Structure formats: C-alpha cells, structure tokens
Amino acid sequence: MKKIETIIKPFKLDEVKEALNAMGVTGMTIMEVKGFGRQRGHKEIYRGAEYQVDFVPKIKINVVVDDAIAEKVVDTIKKTAKTGKIGDGKIFISTIDEAIRIRTGETGIEAL
Amino acid sequence: MKAKILLIVIALMNIAGAWAGDEPPTPLSNKAAIDLVQTHADYVWTLVAAALVFFMQAGFAMVETGLTRAKNAINIMMKNLMDFSMGSIAYWAIGFGLMFGATTSGWFGTSGFFLSDFTAGGDSWVLAFWMFQVVFAATASTIVSGAMAERTKFSGYLIYSVVISGLIYPVFGSWAWGSLFHGQGWLEGLGFIDFAGSTVVHSVGGWAALAGAMVLGPRMGKYTKDGKIKPILGHNMPLAALGVFILWLGWFGFNPGSTTAANKDIAMIFVNTNLAAAAGSILAMFVSWVKFGKPEVGMTLNGALAGLVAITSPCATVSPLSAVMIGSIAGVVVVFSVLFFDKIRVDDPVGAISVHGVCGAWGTLAAGIFNMGGTSLKIIGVQMLGIAACFLWVFPTAFVLFKLIEKTIGLRVSPEEELEGLDFVEHGGNAYPDFEVTSYGGMSTAGVPGGSLAAASVGYVGASKKIEAT
Numbered sequence: 335m336k337k338i339e340t341i342i343k344p345f346k347l348d349e350v351k352e353a354l355n356a357m358g359v360t361g362m363t364i365m366e367v368k369g370f371g372r373q374r375g376h377k378e379i380y381r382g383a384e385y386q387v388d389f390v391p392k393i394k395i396n397v398v399v400d401d402a403i404a405e406k407v408v409d410t411i412k413k414t415a416k417t418g419k420i421g422d423g424k425i426f427i428s429t430i431d432e433a434i435r436i437r438t439g440e441t442g443i444e445a446l
Numbered sequence: 447m448k449a450k451i452l453l454i455v456i457a458l459m460n461i462a463g464a465w466a467g468d469e470p471p472t473p474l475s476n477k478a479a480i481d482l483v484q485t486h487a488d489y490v491w492t493l494v495a496a497a498l499v500f501f502m503q504a505g506f507a508m509v510e511t512g513l514t515r516a517k518n519a520i521n522i523m524m525k526n527l528m529d530f531s532m533g534s535i536a537y538w539a540i541g542f543g544l545m546f547g548a549t550t551s552g553w554f555g556t557s558g559f560f561l562s563d564f565t566a567g568g569d570s571w572v573l574a575f576w577m578f579q580v581v582f583a584a585t586a587s588t589i590v591s592g593a594m595a596e597r598t599k600f601s602g603y604l605i606y607s608v609v610i611s612g613l614i615y616p617v618f619g620s621w622a623w624g625s626l627f628h629g630q631g632w633l634e635g636l637g638f639i640d641f642a643g644s645t646v647v648h649s650v651g652g653w654a655a656l657a658g659a660m661v662l663g664p665r666m667g668k669y670t671k672d673g674k675i676k677p678i679l680g681h682n683m684p685l686a687a688l689g690v691f692i693l694w695l696g697w698f699g700f701n702p703g704s705t706t707a708a709n710k711d712i713a714m715i716f717v718n719t720n721l722a723a724a725a726g727s728i729l730a731m732f733v734s735w736v737k738f739g740k741p742e743v744g745m746t747l748n749g750a751l752a753g754l755v756a757i758t759s760p761c762a763t764v765s766p767l768s769a770v771m772i773g774s775i776a777g778v779v780v781v782f783s784v785l786f787f788d789k790i791r792v793d794d795p796v797g798a799i800s801v802h803g804v805c806g807a808w809g810t811l812a813a814g815i816f817n818m819g820g821t822s823l824k825i826i827g828v829q830m831l832g833i834a835a836c837f838l839w840v841f842p843t844a845f846v847l848f849k850l851i852e853k854t855i856g857l858r859v860s861p862e863e864e865l866e867g868l869d870f871v872e873h874g875g876n877a878y879p880d881f882e883v884t885s886y887g888g889m890s891t892a893g894v895p896g897g898s899l900a901a902a903s904v905g906y907v908g909a910s911k912k913i914e915a916t
Contacts, residue, residue: 380677381744381797382734382785 335430335443336404340395341369341423342415347393353414354397359407361446363396373421390421398430400443455480487708492574495703499581502696503530503588505689509751510592512686513744513796515678517867518596519877525591525603530584532604533611537583542576545583545616546627554620555629563628575627578706582647585700586615589651592796594658596665596678597864600872602857606658606847614843615650618836622646626706637825638832639817641715642704644759644809645836652803653837656792657844662858664793666865675788678795683743690747694723697754701761711762718761719754722773726753729777737781745781748797752780755802756809760816768816775812776805807833 342350347364354362368389375388399407408425416422433445459471459479469475507526511519539560547555557563563572587610591603621631622640640646667676680686701719702712730749734742753773757764760772783800792799814829815821851857858864863871867883870876876883 379738379740379742380679381742381748382738382781383675383677383788384738385677 335398335433335446336401337396337398337428337430338404338407338411339426339428340397340411340415341367341392341425342395342411343417343421343423344391344393346415346417347395349414350395350411353410354407357406357410358403359397359399361397365394365396367392367394371421371424392423398433398446400446451483452480455483484708488706489571489574491708491712492578492703492706495699496574496578496581498696498699499578499585499703500696502581502585502693502700505692505696506585506588506592508685508689508692509747510595510689510796512682512684512689513592513680514595515867516681516878516881516883517869519681519869520873520875521600521868522591522595523877524600524873525595525598526588528604529587529591529607529611532607533584533587534580536608536612537580537616538576540612541583541616542579543616544613545579545619546575546624546629547620548628549620549624549630552621552624552630552632552635554617555624558628572627575706578703582643582700583611583615583619586643586647586651586654587611589648589798589802590655590658593655593794593798594662595795596868597662597858598658599856599859600868601855602848602851605851605855609847610650610654610844614654614840614847615647618650618839619646621835622832633828633832633835636828636831638828639763639813639825640759640810640832641762641813642701642758644755644757644806644813645832647806648755648758648802649806649810649833649836650840652799652801652806653840654844655794655798656803657841658848659792659794659799661845661848661852662793664791665795666861668793669791680744680795686747687743690750694750694754697723697758701758705762714766715761717766718757718764718769721766721769722753722757722761722776723750724753725770725773726750726756726777726780729774730781731777733778733781744797745784748780748784748801749777751801752776752805755805756812758806759809760813763813763818764816765818768812768818772809772812772816776808779808780805807837 340350344366351362368391370388370390373390375386375390377384378387379385395411397407404427408427411425432441433443434441435445456471456476459476503526507523510526511522514522542561543557543559544554547557547559549555558572561572561576564570587607590606590610591598594603620629621633622638623629623634623646624631625634665678668678669675697719698716702715705711705715727746727750730752731741731746733749734740734745753776756772756776757769760768764772780797780800783804784794784797787794787799794800810833811826811829814826817825848857859868859871
C-alpha cells in the first residue's frame with residue numbers, strides 16, 4: 335500500500351476530489367496547511383506598515399491506496415491540480431506498513 | 447408646521463377648557479402651555495441624543511477589538527464595559543459636581559455631588575442634563591482603552607476609569623462648559639469655542655491615551671531593535687468598520703445633541719458632522735493610496751473618525767463648506783500622525799492619540815479659523831490657549847496617575863501573560879472557543895502578525911468545516 339500526500343492550491347480541492355472519486359479512490363483526509371516552496375509569499379500593508387507574509391494557505395490531501403493504482407492516482411492528481419503557475423504544490427509517496435479499519439478490524443487492502 | 451401645531455394646541459385647549467368648566471384660556475396660559483411643549487421637546491431630543499452617544503460605546507468596543515488580536519477580545523470587551531459602568535458611577539458621585547457645580551474660583555465646581563440637585567418631585571432637567579453629560583464623560587474615558595490595548599493590567603485600568611471620569615475630565619470640562627449648568631469656567635469666560643467637545647472630550651481622552659501608551663511601553667514584537675515597525679494585525683476588520691459606522695451614527699447625537707434643545711440649529715450641525723466625516727475618510731483613503739500604493743482600510747476608518755472629532759468643536763459655528771475643509775485636513779493629518787507616533791515608538795493599536803488628541807486639537811483650532819461670525823487673532827488665540835490648557839492639565843495628571851498605578855499594583859502584564867493573551871490570563875476565557883485562536887506574534891517570530899493564520903485559512907478554504915461547524 336502506498337500513502338500519497340499531496341499539497342495543492344485550496345481552490346483545486348473539489349476538482350481533485352471529484353477526479354479521485356471517479357477513478358475509484360473513495361476515502362481521503364484533508365488538512366488546511368500553510369507553507370511555501372520557492373513561491374515565497376507576498377507583501378501586505380497594515381496601517382502604513384509593510385510586512386511580508388511568507389506562508390501561503392494550501393490544502394494537503396492524504397490518500398492510502400493499493401500499489402496497483404498508485405501510479406494512476408498520482409497521474410490524476412498531477413493532471414487536475416496543475417495550473418501551470420508557481421505554487422501548484424507537491425506530491426510525496428511513501429510505503430505504508432499496515433492499515434486497519436477500526437469498526438471491523440479488517441487489515442491490509444480490505445481496510446482501504 | 448409650527449403654526450399648525452400652535453393652532454391645534456390652542457383649539458384643543460379651548461375645547462378642554464370649555465368642557466371641563468375651567469378658566470377660559472388666556473394668552474399667558476397659552477404661552478405657558480406652548481413653552482411646556484418646547485420643554486418636553488428639549489427633553490426628548492436631549493435624551494434621544496444621549497442614547498445615541500451611549501451607543502458609541504459599542505462603536506468603540508468594535509473598533510478596538512477589530513484592530514487588536516483575538517486572544518485579547520474578551521479583555522477589550524471588559525475594559526469597555528467597565529470604563530462606562532465605573533465611569534458612570536464616578537461621574538454621578540463626584541464628576542458631575544466638579545464639572546457643573548457652583549463655583550467661586552472658576553476652576554472646578556463644589557456642588558451637585560451624587561446628583562444632589564435633584565429632589566423627588568423637583569425639576570427633572572438636572573437628570574436629563576446629567577444623562578447627556580455622563581455619556582460624554584464615558585466617551586472621553588473609553589478613548590484611552592484603545593491606545594492601551596493588549597498589555598494593560600485590568601485592575602490598573604479600572605482605577606484609571608474612576609479617576610478620569612471622576613476628576614481629570616470633569617475639571618477641564620468645568621473650565622469650558624461649567625456655565626451650561628450651575629458653574630462658570632475661566633476658559634469659557636474668555637470666549638473659548640468647543641461646542642460638543644473636540645477638546646473637552648476628545649483631546650482629554652487623546653492626551654490621557656498618550657500618557658498611558660508612553661508609561662506602558664509598546665507591545666512585544668512591535669518595534670525591532672534595528673528600528674523596524676512590525677505590524678500587529680487586527681483580527682477582524684469588518685468589526686472595526688462596523689465600529690466606525692456605529693460611532694458615525696452616534697456622533698449624530700454627540701454633535702447636534704449638544705444644543706440640548708429641540709430647534710432648527712440641529713440641522714446644520716447634522717450636515718456639518720456628516721460632511722466632515724465623509725471628507726476625512728476620503729482624504730485619508732487618498733493619502734494612504736498615494737503613500738502605500740493601495741487604499742488601506744485601517745487609515746480610511748481612522749480618517750472618518752478624524753473628521754468627526756475635528757468637526758465636534760466647530761460643528762455649530764461653521765458653514766458646511768468649512769466642514770468639508772476641516773474634515774479633509776483632519777483626514778490628511780491623521781494619517782501622518784499615526785505614522786509619526788509609530789516612528790517615535792509610541793505604540794497605539796487603534797490610532798486613538800492621533801484621531802482624538804491631535805485631530806481634537808485641530809478641530810478646536812479650526813473652530814477659531816473658520817468661525818462663521820468672522821475670525822480674529824484673539825479668537826484663534828483663545829482657542830490655542832484652550833488646546834494648551836487641556837494638554838497641560840490632562841497629560842501630566844494622567845501620566846502621574848499611570849506612574850502611580852505602575853508603582854503600586856502594576857500597570858502592565860508580564861511578558862508571558864502578554865504572549866498567552868489577556869482573555870485567558872485576566873478573565874479565564876476564550877472569545878472564540880470554536881476556532882483555533884493561534885497567535886504567532888510576539889518575541890519569537892516578531893515578523894509574523896498574530897491572528898492572520900486563523901483568519902487566512904478560514905478565508906481561503908471556502909467550504910471549510912470550521913465555519914460550518916459553529
């Protein structure tokens with residue numbers, strides 16, 4: 335099983351979610367996060383004083399999927415989350431040792 | 447309209463008299479009855495205006511909390527609740543007597559404490575007049591809470607509230623307004639013009655605010671060692687704007703209500719008030735646009751208030767065109783004043799010193815310059831004397847008061863308490879329990895404004911559960 339962590343622009347959430355649902359990924363966890371890569375932030379002004387806002391709001395999506403569809407999931411995310419402009423985000427893939435469904439106790443791929 | 451009312455009154459009285467078998471009406475009894483209607487109208491207008499000015503307390507509370515961090519919101523509410531409540535009691539007990547009591551010296555009154563001028567069944571005018579005056583006293587006292595926000599010990603602030611409403615404000619008020627009741631002030635005797643209180647109310651509050659901000663020192667993280675100014679963002683700009691609108695509305699009681707009489711004079715005062723506020727906000731917006739590249743909301747809000755404060759003194763004695771000019775100049779002055787106080791490292795989270803102190807002085811001076819009956823060096827001189835007298839009485843007295851509080855029970859909270867937030871530390875509460883109130887401002891990362899994390903993430907993720915879950 336692979337864990338696919340994605341950081342995307344917040345307004346892309348619906349699109350990515352729908353595309354993942356459509357290809358058979360039925361569960362996910364999202365988090366509101368802030369961050370920056372090479373994008374950095376921007377300057378704002380408050381009562382005459384300038385300040386730099388480095389952290390940009392993003393959405394992080396975690397999905398855990400069967401190895402067989404992991405590559406397809408990554409491709410789907412790449413396609414739907416992309417705008418072509420700076421700040422589109424990143425995808426990280428790691429291996430999951432075990433997954434368990436709390437209600438039934440199922441493990442492995444049945445738990446996903 | 448007045449003729450119609452007169453006719454109806456006369457007709458009704460004739461009918462009533464004939465029906466009841468009373469004495470037939472005479473011109474004298476008619477006049478008495480008509481005068482009574484005017485008196486009743488005076489009462490109604492004065493008390494409606496007093497209610498409007500009371501509502502300005504809500505305006506101040508919203509401006510202050512909007513421009514400060516969420517972790518201190520409860521503290522701001524408590525300070526505003528208490529400077530009005532404790533101020534009301536102090537003004538009833540001592541302040542009103544000092545301000546409007548009979549005087550031999552012309553420097554303070556010595557009668558009318560605990561509303562002793564009122565006896566059951568006696569003339570109620572003293573009650574209506576007191577009600578109008580107490581909300582003015584409360585306005586002066588609440589001005590200071592904004593400049594001292596986010597780092598003041600609550601107990602220290604309570605003591606201050608009693609002293610400003612009980613002593614500092616009424617003494618100066620007696621100099622300028624004493625003769626409105628039983629007193630007689632030396633300043634008004636010289637012809638000092640301050641119709642609704644640019645100096646009596648707003649500069650008194652503004653200079654006390656300056657003293658408080660100086661004794662307290664700036665908030666942690668506001669100014670860096672290498673001279674940079676780090677903005678500490680307010681947590682709710684819509685509340686700040688709501689506050690300004692409420693204050694603008696309340697000012698329609700503040701200025702025209704100062705006639706304490708229902709007559710046609712109030713029309714021009716209403717118009718002048720509105721024009722000055724509008725001009726102030728427009729000019730402040732333009733100045734911020736030119737200086738910072740974008741029209742900035744904080745400065746624009748301050749500009750509206752600056753215009754309102756400035757027109758408060760001249761509102762009854764200048765033309766509407768003059769009101770536009772007075773408000774415009776106030777709108778420009780306030781922007782530069784806010785920047786100035788930041789530059790000299792006097793931390794004023796809401797701009798109270800600039801809006802009320804500086805623009806109060808400008809408005810008082812403008813009352814001399816733009817005086818409809820003509821101006822003169824003497825008139826302007828008296829205005830400047832009043833401005834100076836106010837500063838020389840209020841600033842040292844308030845400074846000493848704050849120093850005394852600092853040396854005894856303490857005026858400022860500890861650095862740990864300031865970082866934690868006054869809501870939890872002073873009041874054991876959380877203003878927004880459903881939200882993540884994280885403040886990243888303070889000593890560690892002084893550059894990142896507090897409150898923006900929660901605000902920005904809630905704003906960007908439109909369908910966020912955080913908003914819907916409340």
